[in-house]
Amino acid sequence: ACDGCFEASLAGQVDDVPGLRRDGAREIRARFPxxxxxxDAVVDGSYLVHDGETGWITxxxxxxxxxxxxxxxxxxxxxxxxxxxxxxxxAKDWPGVEWPMNIMTNGTIDPDDWTGEGDWGQYWVGxxxxxxxxxxxxxxxCAPEAPRKVSTPNHxxxxxxxxxxxxxxxxxxxxxxxxxxxxxxxxxxxIFEVHSNVSSGVVVRNWEFYPESNQISGKCAxxxxxxxxxxxxxxxxxxxxxxxxxxxxxxxxxxxxxxxxPDLGGDFASHCYCSTEYVWAPRGQDKVDSGRAPGTxxxxxALMFSRGGxxxxxxxxxxxxxxxENVLEELDMGREWYFDNKSHILYYxxxxxxxxxxxxxxxxxxxxVLFNITGSQQHPARDIKIxxxxxxxxxxxxxxxxxxxxxxDWALQKQGxxxxxxxxxxxxxxxxxxxxxxxxxxxxxxSTTISSSPTTTLRRRSTPTTAVPTTRSTRISSPTATAV
Numbered sequence: 161a162c163d164g165c166f167e168a169s170l171a172g173q174v175d176d177v178p179g180l181r182r183d184g185a186r187e188i189r190a191r192f193p194x195x196x197x198x199x200d201a202v203v204d205g206s207y208l209v210h211d212g213e214t215g216w217i218t219x220x221x222x223x224x225x226x227x228x229x230x231x232x233x234x235x236x237x238x239x240x241x242x243x244x245x246x247x248x249x250x251a252k253d254w255p256g257v258e259w260p261m262n263i264m265t266n267g268t269i270d271p272d273d274w275t276g277e278g279d280w281g282q283y284w285v286g287x288x289x290x291x292x293x294x295x296x297x298x299x300x301x302c303a304p305e306a307p308r309k310v311s312t313p314n315h316x317x318x319x320x321x322x323x324x325x326x327x328x329x330x331x332x333x334x335x336x337x338x339x340x341x342x343x344x345x346x347x348x349x350x351i352f353e354v355h356s357n358v359s360s361g362v363v364v365r366n367w368e369f370y371p372e373s374n375q376i377s378g379k380c381a382x383x384x385x386x387x388x389x390x391x392x393x394x395x396x397x398x399x400x401x402x403x404x405x406x407x408x409x410x411x412x413x414x415x416x417x418x419x420x421x422p423d424l425g426g427d428f429a430s431h432c433y434c435s436t437e438y439v440w441a442p443r444g445q446d447k448v449d450s451g452r453a454p455g456t457x458x459x460x461x462a463l464m465f466s467r468g469g470x471x472x473x474x475x476x477x478x479x480x481x482x483x484x485e486n487v488l489e490e491l492d493m494g495r496e497w498y499f500d501n502k503s504h505i506l507y508y509x510x511x512x513x514x515x516x517x518x519x520x521x522x523x524x525x526x527x528x529v530l531f532n533i534t535g536s537q538q539h540p541a542r543d544i545k546i547x548x549x550x551x552x553x554x555x556x557x558x559x560x561x562x563x564x565x566x567x568x569d570w571a572l573q574k575q576g577x578x579x580x581x582x583x584x585x586x587x588x589x590x591x592x593x594x595x596x597x598x599x600x601x602x603x604x605x606x607s608t609t610i611s612s613s614p615t616t617t618l619r620r621r622s623t624p625t626t627a628v629p630t631t632r633s634t635r636i637s638s639p640t641a642t643a644v
Contacts, residue, residue, distance in 0.1 A: 245287045
């Protein structure tokens with residue numbers, strides 16, 4: 161499969177290898193660009209440093225905003241056509257509960273303009289819509305008209321990389337490849353599983369309009385000097401006039417347009433552009449609108465997604481820096497591995513030049529939860545102590561269901577190596593949590609009084625304690641852990 165690689169049949173032993181350890185070290189799933197995602201490392205004689213750019217594809221990328229089929233189990237093409245249903249909860253819905261409608265400053269009412277946040281005013285909840293792939297399919301971010309004017313949860317349907325970005329593509333078996341992509345602004349990373357490699361592109365049958373998106377980002381040095389394929393149409397005081405100019409000037413040449421609103425400010429304010437190429441890769445930008453004409457966009461080979469994109473809150477249909485893993489053609493660096501779940505063959509490339517077969521202990525991750533302690537509010541699991549253990553090597557959970565428990569721009573996967581639901585008086589002490597590929601500790605439901613000693617330690621890549629109360633408050637004593 162690759163120069164210097166070894167292979168072993170695991171038929172009859174395992175059906176999948178989501179993660180691999182060799183002598184306790186987390187090995188690297190075959191990826192591009194080459195990198196150790198856990199630690200700075202020397203591999204094949206090269207020093208790989210976590211500097212925020214090494215190991216990522218940072219060049220402008222074509223993201224496919226829509227069209228994935230059955231994404232995260234939601235039937236049909238993504239995104240869903242049905243709009244979210246919005247519910248607004250306010251003081252009258254909670255009789256007998258103090259619900260202050262204003263902030264008090266030194267005894268004086270200080271009116272609050274942000275009525276959708278904090279512990280006063282209204283709380284907005286949207287159900288379904290583009291939250292159809294969340295668990296449950298509801299949350300503050302799901303309400304399209306919530307007071308924060310948020311962008312409802314969303315994600316791209318695929319990515320259309322160039323040959324320069326993925327030199328070893330096209331891939332013979334792209335199904336199961338995993339794309340990790342920063343959300344624009346680096347708020348969180350979206351993670352996607354590839355379903356197929358398509359070359360038909362995205363067919364647009366009617367004009368589509370995308371507010372707060374810039375299709376020509378980085379393609380014009382000045383308002384009137386642009387790259388080939390981008391035609392400046394002039395300055396106009398409204399989007400409508402830009403669209404009229406588009407139709408009047410280049411009715412058959414424009415695949416898309418971009419308009420910079422007057423209140424954008426700067427040199428590009430009010431300017432309108434026509435793009436002649438059927439390549440759709442807008443970047444999110446306030447006070448800039450883009451639209452695209454009927455036609456087939458991104459006709460080059462594209463990787464379409466089947467799972468993922470639900471790991472954060474506020475939605476986008478693109479991405480920034482990204483990398484791809486779990487691809488056999490990218491197995492070319494020491495410590496990299498790839499498991500073919502059809503043939504059940506494990507491929508591995510040692511980090512040495514001796515050419516000898518790798519030795520030592522190889523362990524495949526499998527379990528996501530090591531301790532599942534679950535009771536109920538009426539019958540809690542009580543007085544449990546987990547002490548003096550090493551908890552390690554759980555499997556990744558980033559494709560498992562995620563929910564939106566708050567108005568914060570994050571999503572939560574509700575389980576951990578230690579999962580506590582409906583408990584009282586649980587103590588964690590003198591434990592080492594190391595090389596977990598999911599959460600370390602999850603506390604949910606009606607759990608109360610969870611204590612953790614200062615000697616409980618988390619090694620890198622373990623996500624610390626998360627807590628989500630539902631019916632009774634959850635109290636976690638401090639400190640919860642020491643990270644190393």
